[in-house]
Amino acid sequence: MTGTSPSLLKQEFHGSAIRMAKKHPKQIKKENLAKRAAKVAEFERTKPSFIVSRPAPFFNTLHTPASAYQQVDQQSGYQHFMTEQDKDFLFEETPKKSVESSHMAAIDGIEEALKNEKLKVDTIQKIVGLQNANAKAVQIWNVHQAIDWFKLKEGDTGSPEVQAAILTVRIHNLNSHLNQHRKDKHNYKQLRTMVHQRAKLLKYLKSKDAQRYYKCLDGLGLEPRAVEGEITL
Secondary structure, eight states, rough: OOOOOOHHHHHHHHHHHHHHHOOOOOOOOHHHHHHHHHHHHHHHOOOHHHHSSSSSGGGGGGGOHHHHHSSSGGGGOOOOOHHHHHIIIIIIIIIHHHHHHHHHOOOOOOOHHHHHHHHHHHHHHHHBGGGGGGHHHHHHHHHHHHHHHHOSSSTOOSSHHHHHHHHHOOOOOOHHHHHHOTTHHHHHHHHHHHEEEEEEEHHHHHOHHHHHHHHHHHHTOOOGGGGGOOOOO
């Protein structure tokens, strides 16, 4: 310690004393409250949407009335829950059977007879095509897509995944309507009801099978926070 000036010792001791000094309880409380408020603000800022949290491939299969009307490929969608078997029977098998039963091939030739039947097929395709569907028919088609996408087996319409997917289609449809008609209080209440119904279904699924639960959330583009805990719309 020899050779050290008294003034230097005094400065070192003084700085150390400040660093070692305890904070006043009010200052500690103030800092804790500020940290808590910052956490709450960050939690609210990052809160996912209760409608849809992120994109998912499932939504690429759905239509709005506008997108259905603008379809370039007429055969990309049909009304009335038409299956592939229905389309084959109506557009492929029926014209051939009609030509055979009417003996038109013997009169005009098989190619000309089938050509005439093809004109009828084109007319039917336009009638039942999604391009000419109203908003209700488009929503029904979307429901069919949801069933096909989330079904666990053929004929499955009652599993939690399928029911949650159907509710998601209806939620998206109603949310789109409310974005254009913000004063529609009745449908806004219905939207909240459906969001809570979907959350209840998904919570039930989680209690039964957590793996299926997280797979379903991923398919619907939902974050767990959008389903669990308090839901406010």
